[in-house]
Amino acid sequence: MTEQLYKILSKENIEQFSYSLRSSGKIYAPVKTSKESHSFKHVESLKEADLGYTRTMIPPKKFFISPSETIFTFNKENEEYYEIQATDEPLVLFGVHPCDLNALNLLAKVYLESFTDKYYNERRENTTIIGISCTPDEHCFCKSTGTDYAKDGFELFLHDIGDRYLVRVGSLKGYKLLEGNSSLFTDVTEEDIELYKIAENERLGSFTKNLEMSGLQEMLDLNYDSPVWEEYGEKCLSCGSCNLVCPRCRCYDVQDHMDLNLNTGERVRKWYSCMLQEHGLVAGGHNFRATSKERLRNRINCKGSLKEDMPNCVGCGRCTTYCPAEIDYVEIIQKLRGEIQ
C-alpha cells in the first residue's frame, strides 16, 4: 500500500492535472510579475505560472490571514454587532515551497491552538495545497533552519526530478486527488528513485548561505546588550517591510472604522509590524520599544525563538531580499556569534 503514497507525474501531464484541480477551487500559482518578482495569483492555466520561481514577495500567509479583514460590522443605535461569516471560496495553492509550508504549519499553531480562529480554520479547510521543490538562491538558508523539507501541511508535494515529478502524498485529501486522476499518474520505478536521489543531492549541495542554529537562543540572550544592535538599528528605517514579507510574522492591529453617519462601522484586523514605532506604545505615552535598535533586537530575538522546537524563521530569505536598507538577517546573527567582524 505504501507505494501508493508516491507517484510519478510527467511534466506533460501537469496541465491536464491542473484542469482537474479546478473542481477543488480557484487555482493560485506563482506568476512572474516583474523582472525579479513573483506573486501568487489566480491562473486559469498553469501555463501562466512560473513553477521554477525562487520566492514570491508576499508569502502565502495572505490567503489565510488577510492583510485587512472585517471581523464584524456594528450599529451603535441598535447596540449590536454582526459577525462576518467566512464565505471564502475554496482555493488551490499550487507550487508552495517547503519554507512556506513550514511557516503555514507554525501559523496554524498560533491561530488554532488555545483560541481557535474561525477564519483561519475555515480557510485552511477550504484550501488544497500542492507543494513543489525548489533550488536555493544566494539568500536562502532554509537548510539551516531545518525547513527545506516539508513533512506535512500539504495535499501533494511535487519533487522536480527532470522531465517528471515524484509526487508525495501529504493528506487524505491529496490521496483522493490521485485516485480521481489515476490515469495521469504512474508508479514509481527504480529509475525514478535514482533521479530523485540525484535531484536531492544537487539541491542540498547548492546552498551557499548558512545560519548556525546550534545554541542560537543562548547566543541571542547573552548578546542582549551587544553593540551590534546599535549598528543595525542605525541602518534600519523602521519601515516594516521585513514583517510584511515574512511568512512567519503575524502581528496584527485591530482598528475601528466609523462610517460618515457616525452610527455604523466596522472593526478590522490588519497586518501590523513590530518595526513600527507605535508597536510597543501604551496609553499615557510610555513606549516599551521606543528606538529602532530595540525593535530590531526584538524582531531578531522573536525570529530566533523556538515554538515547539521549530524556529520562528524558516530561512526563506525574504527579509534580506526586500530590505530597503539592505540589512542582512543572517549577517546580524553571524556578527552576534563573532563569526564575522
Added chain:
Amino acid sequence: MKENNPLSPMKARITEIHKMTDIEKLITLRFQDPKDEENFSYMPGQFVKLGVMGVGEAPISICTAKSDEPGLELCIRNAGRVTNAVHRQNVGDTIWVRGPYGNGFPMEEVEGKDLLLVAGGLGIAPIRGVLQYALQHRERFGEISFLYGVRCYDLMLYKDEILDYFRNGEEIGVKLYLSYEDKEDEVCYGLECEQDDRCTQGMVTKLFSLLDQRKKNSVALIGGPPIMYKFTVMELEKMGFKPEEVYMTLERRMRCGVGQCGHCIVGTGKSIKYVCKDGPVFTLWDAMNTKGMI
C-alpha cells in the same frame, strides 16, 4: 468569551459611574446576556478588553475579587483614545467587554502566607483585587501589609477605602502604609502627622523603612508603573525575598489578549513571552529569565 471568535465582545451596560480623581473614574457595568453574567469568572490580576464601538478597545485590569455581587467594576484612567471615549459615556450606555484574559495572581498558591502588597498609582487597581480576595478568605492568609504610593491626595484612588484601612485596618489584620510625592500636599502631611509610622513623604520604596522585619513565610505582590518595579525589587531583595516569592503584574500594549497579535511580546530568543497570555502576572524569577521584562 464568544465561541466563534476570540475578538467578539460581550454587551454590557454601565450602571454606575464614580469620579475618583480628575483623570480616573470607577465604572460599574452589568452584562446584558444572563449567560455572560453567569459565566464571567476571574481572578485578581486578570484583565479585560473594554471597548467602545467606533473607537476601539483598551486592556483594563480587573480591580475586584469575584463575589456574589453581579457586575464588574473597572477603574479607568483617561489616558488614551479609548479610555477618553469611555470617560464620555454615561450611566445606561452600552459598552463592550472581552475576557477575562491572562493568568492573574496565584491566590491559592500563596495561601497560608503573609502578604506584602505594593502598589503605585493606578497599579492599585489589580492589587485592590488581591486585597479583596484575601479579605474574602481572611482565614487563609496571614498578616497583610499594604504599601501604597501616590503622587498627591487628589490623585489617590479609592480614597474612602484607603483611609479606612489606614485608620482601622488593624481590626481586620491589614496594615496600610502610605507614601506621597508632593511635598506641599497638606492632606497627606496631615495623615503623616496622624500616624508617622505609617505615612511618609517620598516614593513608595521609602515605605520599606517603616516595615517590621520580614517573617520568612511571606510573599510580595506588586502593581505599578514600569519604573517602579526595579526599585521595589531592590528593596524586596534587601528584605530577603526570594525570586519565587515576588509576583508582579506587568503593563504592555495588548491588542488581542489571546497571544496572537504580538504587541505585548517580551524577552529574547531564549525567553520569548506574551504578557497577555503568559502573564500579566510574573514572578521575579520569570523576570530574571526574561530580559527586558522589568
